[in-house]
Amino acid sequence: MSNKEENRKQNCGSEQQRVGCALGGIYTALAINNVLPVLHSGPGCQLQSGTVLAKLNGGQNAYPYQETIIPCTDFSEADVIFGGSERFRKVIASSMKYYKTDLIVAVDGCTAEIVGDDIKEVAESFEGSDVPVIYATLPGFKGNNLYGHSQVLKAIIDQFLDGPVEKVEKQVNVWGIVPFYDATWQGTLVGIEKLLKDLGFKPNIIYGRNKGIEEVKKIPQAEWNLLLSPWLDLDIVKKLEKKYQTPFLHFDHVPSGPTETTKLIRAIAEFADLDKEFVEDYIRDGEEEYYYYISRQLASINEGINLPKTFSLIGSAAAAVSTVRFMVNDLGFVPKKVYIVENVPEKHEEAVRNALYDLELEDKDFELVFTDDGGLPAAELLQEETPGEVILGSTWDEVLARDLNATFFPISVPIGPGLIGRKSYFGYTGGVDFFVDFYTRLLEGGRTSI
Numbered sequence: 001m002s003n004k005e006e007n008r009k010q011n012c013g014s015e016q017q018r019v020g021c022a023l024g025g026i027y028t029a030l031a032i033n034n035v036l037p038v039l040h041s042g043p044g045c046q047l048q049s050g051t052v053l054a055k056l057n058g059g060q061n062a063y064p065y066q067e068t069i070i071p072c073t074d075f076s077e078a079d080v081i082f083g084g085s086e087r088f089r090k091v092i093a094s095s096m097k098y099y100k101t102d103l104i105v106a107v108d109g110c111t112a113e114i115v116g117d118d119i120k121e122v123a124e125s126f127e128g129s130d131v132p133v134i135y136a137t138l139p140g141f142k143g144n145n146l147y148g149h150s151q152v153l154k155a156i157i158d159q160f161l162d163g164p165v166e167k168v169e170k171q172v173n174v175w176g177i178v179p180f181y182d183a184t185w186q187g188t189l190v191g192i193e194k195l196l197k198d199l200g201f202k203p204n205i206i207y208g209r210n211k212g213i214e215e216v217k218k219i220p221q222a223e224w225n226l227l228l229s230p231w232l233d234l235d236i237v238k239k240l241e242k243k244y245q246t247p248f249l250h251f252d253h254v255p256s257g258p259t260e261t262t263k264l265i266r267a268i269a270e271f272a273d274l275d276k277e278f279v280e281d282y283i284r285d286g287e288e289e290y291y292y293y294i295s296r297q298l299a300s301i302n303e304g305i306n307l308p309k310t311f312s313l314i315g316s317a318a319a320a321v322s323t324v325r326f327m328v329n330d331l332g333f334v335p336k337k338v339y340i341v342e343n344v345p346e347k348h349e350e351a352v353r354n355a356l357y358d359l360e361l362e363d364k365d366f367e368l369v370f371t372d373d374g375g376l377p378a379a380e381l382l383q384e385e386t387p388g389e390v391i392l393g394s395t396w397d398e399v400l401a402r403d404l405n406a407t408f409f410p411i412s413v414p415i416g417p418g419l420i421g422r423k424s425y426f427g428y429t430g431g432v433d434f435f436v437d438f439y440t441r442l443l444e445g446g447r448t449s450i
Ligand code: SF4
Pocket: 021, 022, 023, 041, 042, 044, 045, 046, 048, 049, 108, 109, 110, 111, 138, 139, 140, 141
């Protein structure tokens, strides 16, 4: 058996975890300052999601509630026999006493759901307490962490937020970025906040540094919602439209680089009826900044080096659309094959497909594959005659890239244990950072981790 065939066998399979189970939805709660998830699940459940969403995804951990101190009932055999609701109630009561928190999200995993513990009743029994308690059922058998993310946000909207309120002029909520799952969420949200402020808005973002319960309470006041993803959080902005009559602008990805960032700004300008001259001046300045820095590097990368021009990508839909648009529209690369490995619900596949093929490229003959088998891309690409000279993906795909003699560049969960800080590829300056990181990787031979 050849080395390649041996590698294909090793790479083929669903063991390459690229999503967490539904319980990973707790990371959405953990991204909101002082919101504490309390778990009614097995002792290992948190770890299962935490490894792929946080530790191996940019070396992230939760803050201020680090994973090791998140309260959990550590569901046991006795709970299976006698039920664990009373113990869960006690753990929530103790959490209220010993943790400084603004909101508790009571969640359960598979075993509590299967034995029928009623966490709704448990959460509601705390009505009137100093700290509000809401609940979200997050058993892994119902879906992955993206399902869990949606469940947590719906719980906040349905159980925590009040009825209709006065709108605040110029306030905009931002959706579509899943904290932790998108390792660059912190830096990206900071960048989006700055962009919206520059355009004269009052951005309201609920995740990240200094973003907590006050921002959550402001959600209903927004004049409109900005959704930046092919499909994630579409259910959330629709829910907010129904409950608070808040319209939304759906831009299908987080843009990187000049082409797509300019499109986003123009879309916002049209939606919110901004002054055209002001907006075009802002765009001119942003594009000039991008090309200034890129031009200063071009001489170094054009010195007779034979650089690659084709790539394949394996990742989440959000990472795929953002990256493919930048790689094609601004860097002039040609995609060979794109694998979306997050189990996109069938009803959203067309939206992802449309977003991915909306490119400034004549021959869009690359293949798009939706799969929940993380091992499939390696199994197929190792058999392709022209799999692409660059592999963009998660840390799992680094070995594949080596086997294909291709350059590896991490763009999707889990990106690896290297630290992420507040790195982001959003916007004009994010495009410069992508360009620099990517070409550095190409020039160095592309063999190091992020
Ligand atoms: S799938 Fe169920 S049992 Fe497994 S980690 Fe997730 S919640 Fe726990």
